[in-house]
Amino acid sequence: IASDQGLVSILVVLDLSAAFDTVDHSILLHRLEHVIGIKGTALDWFRSYLSDRYQFFAHVHGVPSSYSRVSHGVPQGSVLGPILFTLYMLPLGNIIRQHGIHFHCYADDTQLYLSMKPEETEKLVKLQTCLKDIKSWMSSNFLLLNPGKTEVMVFGPEPLRDRLDHMITLDGISLTSSLSVRNLGVTFDQNLSFNSHIKLVSRKQFNPMTQYSGVYVALQLPLANTIRSDAGRPVAAT
Incomplete structure (x- = not known):
């Protein structure tokens, strides 16, 4: 629809490094209590679920390394893992909304998108500022945004797409528009031909x-x- 109106649409797929492993338990529990409103026995259950977890790191000749106590992270492969991570990420939505950028989040999959005319450079500035604020928020919450693996895709007529290539940067790294992006199991291309x-x-x-x-x-x-x-x-x- 946006393309029919002479607009281009920009999709930014954020990449987080080891996202599930870096969740801070104290921040998560505080968020469950004060943002979600979970208290009492239910909160104690979550605290117990996250506490006293141990892991070993490697096997050498069949012998495991010594166990280490886990103070960060939510169990990957568990039913609660993606849900807890999604709740941990809740405040990020408020930051993105402040910039007027559309977004979708589930667990560690976060996508930003907007439609614009190529000459509307103020919207690109808004997107750049939003990305900067996202990176700052993630750093303060022990999450690592990876600019090298964060992907951008520009949809729309080819002449308009070319005008926006290399115009988006993150942490000083130019985010070149990809020819295809895999997002939640679906591979998108610039023409949406699939x-x-x-x-x-x-x-x-x-x-x-x-x-x-x-x-x-x-x-x-x-x-x-x-x-x-x-x-x-x-x-x-x-």
Whole structure:
């Protein structure tokens, strides 16, 4: 819609380094109590869940290293991990809103986006300031924003896209517009054709099929179709 109106849209996909591992427990518990309103027994349960966790770092010749107490981070792979991290990130939304930038957040996936005319440089300045404030907030909350892996994509007519390339920087690093960006499992391209995503899914779908190619001839057709469908369905759903 924005492209039809002669606008370009900018998507910034932020990259956080080891995001789940750097969550400060005291800040998280304070946020659960004073921002979310969790108190009493429920808060004590979260405090117990985060406390007295230990981990070892490596195996050498089958022997694990000594255990170390964990004072930061939320357990990855757990049901609560992404939820707790999302709650930890809640104040970031207020910072982004102050700059009038649209955004979506889930766990450590944060995307900023806005539409503009190429000559509306004041909106780029607003985006730059927003990125600077985001990095500052993350630093004060023990999170590390990685400028080298943060991606930018500009959508819209090609002549308009080219005018905005190299105009966005983060921490002194120029964020060059990517040809494709993978965001929450979907590969976007600048023309929103989704050709890159379709090719990726097709390739992943084809690979498991080849594993069964030698036995298809020995199977009855209904069973062969069931195997083909069951092997491909998880790939198509991702």
